[in-house]
Amino acid sequence: MHEIGVVIEVIKTVERFVKQNDVTKIDTLVLQIGELSSMIPRYVEACYPAAIEGTILEETKLKIEIMPANALCKNCNKVFNIVEHNKICPKCSGEDFDLLSGREFMIKEILAY
């Protein structure tokens, strides 16, 4: 379970953002987590209440958007989900691809007053 250390990183970044922008109260934090990221959304949710205690994010809600592991087939240019298709293009059976999304772990936005 390494999610808590990473969630603490998230809090640091949000604290910096809040200081630079005129924010009084945060309602919700929105994260984007890729399917291939080593962060497991369920664990991020589980450690969130503990990580935010005593910080600027205390009593805020957490929303997680999952980013699909999509790739572009180098052979036929089809966009496909590599988790679903086991890294093999469903159109041409090619195994060479460029990953388009799925690794990210981003702080997307905050909903604030």
Next chain:
Amino acid sequence: MEKYKVLEIKESVFEDNNHQADLLRARLKKEKTFLLNLMSSPGSGKTTTVLRTIEALQSEMRIGVMEADIDSDVDANTVSKTGTKVIQLHTGGMCHLDADMTKQGIEGLGTDDIDFAILENVGNLVCPAEFDTGASKNAMILSVPEGDDKPLKYPLMFSIVDVLLVNKMDTIGIFDFDLEAVKARALKLNPNIKVIPIVAKTGEGMAEWTDWLRNEVNVWNEK
């Protein structure tokens, strides 16, 4: 009730750590201390490799070691017997070191009389790969008993390191381990990776590793 607004942040979660790491790297460059971040699974032979590295290079440069573990100081104890300056960092349950913890370690070690600092990261192939420590170069050890499928299972680690040491090569006859397969898998993830087979226990193959290190340390500390 006041209506709330949406504030876009759009920052990678590792942004803050990456920033700290860049600051630390710049500082180390200025203070002429080369920092190596050494990563691997538990039991792959990190400490033995560190000992052999110290033996090979200690007459040429001033070396310092930071041992990072969740608990205990057995590694620091072992390394301190070589007479090298060593400090033990406790991560307190955390499975990796981040740039801020590394900075604290570097401050504990001091850079005035250190040309080459080795950070022995927590034994783990997952999280240390995601956190830039601020090191000048990154290396990892894969030991033969762990299996040749590790680049497939932990791709990120293999894609971020400059050097892959394949340790315990003397046991290759006991385990089904295909060195060529490891090389091919690692190179597919990371075309610039340097793969060096070693036996840390006996020192076999260590010359190629210490030659690489000597060159990197000199380049880093030159200007």
